[in-house]
Each structure stands twice: as C-alpha cells, then as structure tokens.
Amino acid sequence: MINGERTISRPLRWAMVGGGRTGQVGYKHRTGALRDGTYQLLAGAFDLDAARGRDFGVRLGVAADRCYATYEELIKGEAGRADGVEVVSVATPNFTHYEITKACLKAGLHVICEKPLFFTTAECDEIAALAKEKNLVVGVTYGFTGHPLVHQMAAMVKKSLLGDIRIVDLAYTHGFNAGDDTGAGEAVRWRTNPKTAGPTFVLGDIGTHLYYLSELVLPHLKLEKLLCDRKAFIPTRAPLEDHATVLMHYDNGARARLWVSSVDAGNMGSQRYRFVGSKASVAWSDSHPDQLVYEVQGEPGRILHHGMPYLEPESLAIDRMGALHTEGLGDSWSNIYLWIAEAIDAARRGDAAFLKTHHYPGIHAGTEGVRWLEACVRSADAGAAWVDFH
Numbered sequence: 043m044i045n046g047e048r049t050i051s052r053p054l055r056w057a058m059v060g061g062g063r064t065g066q067v068g069y070k071h072r073t074g075a076l077r078d079g080t081y082q083l084l085a086g087a088f089d090l091d092a093a094r095g096r097d098f099g100v101r102l103g104v105a106a107d108r109c110y111a112t113y114e115e116l117i118k119g120e121a122g123r124a125d126g127v128e129v130v131s132v133a134t135p136n137f138t139h140y141e142i143t144k145a146c147l148k149a150g151l152h153v154i155c156e157k158p159l160f161f162t163t164a165e166c167d168e169i170a171a172l173a174k175e176k177n178l179v180v181g182v183t184y185g186f187t188g189h190p191l192v193h194q195m196a197a198m199v200k201k202s203l204l205g206d207i208r209i210v211d212l213a214y215t216h217g218f219n220a221g222d223d224t225g226a227g228e229a230v231r232w233r234t235n236p237k238t239a240g241p242t243f244v245l246g247d248i249g250t251h252l253y254y255l256s257e258l259v260l261p262h263l264k265l266e267k268l269l270c271d272r273k274a275f276i277p278t279r280a281p282l283e284d285h286a287t288v289l290m291h292y293d294n295g296a297r298a299r300l301w302v303s304s305v306d307a308g309n310m311g312s313q314r315y316r317f318v319g320s321k322a323s324v325a326w327s328d329s330h331p332d333q334l335v336y337e338v339q340g341e342p343g344r345i346l347h348h349g350m351p352y353l354e355p356e357s358l359a360i361d362r363m364g365a366l367h368t369e370g371l372g373d374s375w376s377n378i379y380l381w382i383a384e385a386i387d388a389a390r391r392g393d394a395a396f397l398k399t400h401h402y403p404g405i406h407a408g409t410e411g412v413r414w415l416e417a418c419v420r421s422a423d424a425g426a427a428w429v430d431f432h
C-alpha cells in the first residue's frame with residue numbers, strides 16, 4: 043500500500059509548462075505530483091497569457107520571479123540558479139510537446155510530457171536518443187494506468203487466470219463534441235486542427251489511453267496488424283476524425299476491436315475495457331473504477347473490489363485508499379508521478395539495475411502510442427485497409 047512515505051532521497055525541484063488557469067489537465071498533474079512530497083512546484087510558464095500565468099502561479103505559491111512568460115525564459119532563468127528546477131512537466135497542446143521536450147532535455151532537465159507524445163515516431167526516436175545521451179528521464183502521463191485494478195488485470199493475465207487471451211474489447215467515447223464547433227473554445231479549436239493536434243483528433247486524444255492500457259495488461263502480446271476507419275461527423279473537423287473504429291490482430295491470434303468517439307451523444311461512460319481469455323474474462327471501466335468484473339466460464343460472475351486481500355500483490359502494493367473507500371483518477375495520477383520520480387531519482391544515482399526493472403510510462407510508452415496513431419492514419423488513408431503495425 044502506498045501511504046506517502048518517501049521512497050526517493052529528496053523532493054524533486056519541479057516546474058510546469060502549460061496547465062494554467064484555463065487548462066483542462068494542469069490540475070491533474072499537480073494532484074499527481076504534489077501528493078507524496080516527491081515534487082516541489084518551484085517555477086512555471088503556466089499560460090500563453092503571461093500576466094494570467096504569473097497571477098496563477100503566485101496563487102499556487104510559486105515565487106513571482108519564477109513565473110515565466112515562456113518556456114524558453116523558464117529554462118534560461120532556472121539554469122542560472124543554484125536551486126533551479128530539475129524536472130519539467132509539459133501540459134500544453136500537442137504541437138508544442140516536441141520542441142519544449144527537446145529544449146528541456148538539451149538544458150539537462152527531465153521531462154514529464156502529455157500524450158500524444160509527439161507527431162511522428164521519428165521525433166520520438168530522436169528524443170529517446172537525446173534523453174539516453176543525457177541520462178534523463180521522459181515520462182508520459184496516461185492518466186488511469188496507475189490504478190490498482192488496472193494492475194490487477196495485468197497480474198491476472200500474467201498468472202494465466204484468464205487462459206489464453208482471445209478477445210480484447212476497448213472503448214473510450216463521450217458526446218462533448220456532438221454539436222458543431224460554432225463558438226468552441228480554444229481546447230476544441232486546437233484539437234480539431236491538424237497543425238496543432240497532429241495527424242489525429244480522437245485517436246490521439248483518447249485512443250492512445252486505450253492502447254497504452256491494453257499494452258500494460260497484455261505485455262506478452264505483440265500487435266501485428268490493424269484496420270482503422272475514421273470519420274468526421276462534423277465536416278469542419280476533416281481531415282481529422284471525431285469518431286473511429288479500429289480492428290487489431292495480435293501475434294497469438296487474438297482479435298481486438300476498439301472505438302473512440304467524441305460524438306457519442308449522451309454517453310458519459312468514458313473508458314471501458316474487457317479482456318477475454320479461453321477460461322475467463324475481466325472487465326473494468328473508469329465509471330466504476332473500484333470494481334473489476336471477473337467472469338469464469340460456467341461459474342457465477344464476481345465483482346472484485348480494490349484494496350481487498352484477495353487481490354494480487356501487484357494491485358495491493360499500489361493501492362492508496364484501502365478497501366471501502368473510493369480510489370480514482372487522482373490516486374492513479376499520484377502513482378504515475380511517483381513512479382516517474384523514482385525513475386528520475388535512480389537516473390540521478392546512476393542505478394541502472396533499478397531502472398531496468400522499474401515500471402513507469404516512459405519514452406517507449408509514448409513512442410508506441412505515436413506508432414499506433416501512424417498505423418491508424420496509414421490504414422484510414424488507404425480506405426480502411428489492413429496495414430502491418432511495424
């Protein structure tokens with residue numbers, strides 16, 4: 043169980059780029075990072091509007107002279123200080139991730155970046171090489187993948203409780219963009235423009251969460267090929283999609299279907315996962331994150347509850363609230379931030395053995411998400427043709 047006891051030698055000096063007052067995801071980063079005392083928020087370039095960003099930062103408790111107008115000023119200003127920050131979170135629109143991450147790494151700073159990581163796998167490979175050369179960590183924030191019941195599913199698959207995996211059923215849908223974009227705010231405008239969102243809208247925005255979580259639960263399966271059909275129900279969003287269906291084949295013969303949509307009017311179900319093996323299945327949704335449905339063929343179905351002693355040790359080890367009390371998104375983000383802090387601490391100590399076995403969503407996880415998006419676009423552009431994943 044995680045209870046806030048320090049697992050790294052000292053708190054990390056931390057800054058944020060983006061995630062300001064109007065940003066949707068910024069508070070999730072702070073919820074994750076500031077929970078266990080592993081990070082201290084000491085600086086930021088929180089907002090494109092410099093004055094609003096400074097006011098916001100000061101209200102978070104950051105010194106006014108360390109609330110910078112731009113990320114370039116942040117890097118320069120912090121480099122000149124003995125107590126300068128050592129890790130930066132990037133919570134800005136997709137098109138800025140690559141340039142900000144690269145600049146931070148070049149300045150010797152670890153990076154925690156939002157998904158989808160970058161636009162291309164070529165950019166990911168370049169950044170991976172730079173991080174390796176500089177002995178720096180790049181973490182990626184796939185929000186719900188720190189949840190104990192996600193890791194329970196992974197442990198059950200590893201222990202063969204489901205048998206051989208046959209069917210994977212993944213969905214992340216909502217209806218927030220069911221109407222047209224007249225009068226839409228900045229967060230919708232940049233998401234629906236290829237220059238700022240990249241080659242996809244919902245596939246990158248929410249589909250990458252599904253794909254990474256499925257990789258986490260099924261690390262032994264390799265994706266061989268996929269077929270993607272994507273559509274903009276609101277035509278002004280084309281060539282990007284507000285709805286997509288993906289079929290996938292794995293190397294063991296398993297089949298997956300995945301759909302993502304932001305025009306699923308009325309649906310607040312969000313993320314749904316079901317993994318079916320030859321003996322049993324597990325299903326989990328973030329609408330009821332405390333519960334895992336475990337169904338063994340020929341037996342009555344069971345609902346497993348987080349934090350209960352009958353769960354696998356991998357799940358219990360990362361539970362925070364204990365059974366009876368709800369465990370949710372904020373707790374999951376805290377685990378992700380903690381794991382990344384432990385990786386940064388190990389990199390600083392030069393502890394290669396720890397890093398070899400330590401789990402955290404890093405550059406590889408980000409890269410595979412981008413590789414999956416590239417394959418989806420390749421398939422959709424060829425008229426929903428089957429394409430090889432690699």
Ligand SMILES: NC(=O)c1ccc[n+]([C@@H]2O[C@H](COP(=O)([O-])OP(=O)(O)OC[C@H]3O[C@@H](n4cnc5c(N)ncnc54)[C@H](O)[C@@H]3O)[C@@H](O)[C@H]2O)c1
Binds near residue numbers: 184
């Ligand atoms: N991991 C998750 O669960 C999750 C959830 C939501 C969003 N995201 C990702 O987070 C990123 C941001 O999304 P959002 O919904 O918060 O966007 P948003 O439009 O709501 O907010 C973006 C924020 O970044 C600031 N900003 C933009 N450019 C900047 C720059 N160059 N320097 C400093 N600040 C800048 C804006 O002022 C704003 O505060 C995206 O990549 C998105 O895909 C991830």
